[in-house]
Amino acid sequence: xxxxxxxxxxxxxxxxxxxxxxxxxxxxxxxxxxxxxxxxxxxxxxxxxxxxxxxxxxxxxxxxxxxxxxxxxxxxxxxxxxxxxxxxxxxxxxxxxxxxxxxxxxxxxxxxxxxxxxxxxxxxxxxxxxxxxxxxxxxx
Numbered sequence: 001x002x003x004x005x006x007x008x009x010x011x012x013x014x015x016x017x018x019x020x021x022x023x024x025x026x027x028x029x030x031x032x033x034x035x036x037x038x039x040x041x042x043x044x045x046x047x048x049x050x051x052x053x054x055x056x057x058x059x060x061x062x063x064x065x066x067x068x069x070x071x072x073x074x075x076x077x078x079x080x081x082x083x084x085x086x087x088x089x090x091x092x093x094x095x096x097x098x099x100x101x102x103x104x105x106x107x108x109x110x111x112x113x114x115x116x117x118x119x120x121x122x123x124x125x126x127x128x129x130x131x132x133x134x135x136x137x138x139x140x
Contacts, residue, residue: 004115011111018104021097029090034063034074036088063088 040058042050049055061076063084076084 004118007111007115011108014104014108014111018101018108021101021104025094025097025101028094030087031090031094032063032084032087033091034065034088035092036076036085037062037064037073 038059038061040056041060042056045051050057061078061081061084063074063076065072065074
């Protein structure tokens with residue numbers, strides 16, 4: 001394991017980074033819990049350019065949300081896109097920050113487990129007599 005003081009310093013730095021991210025999460029701006037998707041589609045008219053030349057119609061925009069194994073799409077008119085896009089982008093940034101906090105927590109936990117492992121002492125290294133081992137171990 002790394003030097004204990006370096007490990008502690010690394011943990012403190014990770015905690016500081018996590019704290020900064022958490023402060024931003026405490027003051028969220030308005031957002032929508034959907035992803036904004038740009039789509040190009042083929043129509044049902046076999047004589048159309050989208051079938052003949054492969055030039056698809058669009059872009060069409062929709063908000064997509066996955067919940068309980070189902071996808072929900074809400075189509076957005078182009079004139080509303082300027083209002084909706086920032087809300088969806090904020091949600092994406094918020095989710096990215098949450099993911100970063102989770103990753104930092106995993107790193108901190110891993111380092112704390114390293115410290116814990118370095119503190120372990122097997123019973124063979126504790127210089128116990130057989131009688132003391134039975135008392136501590138509870139028997140056999």
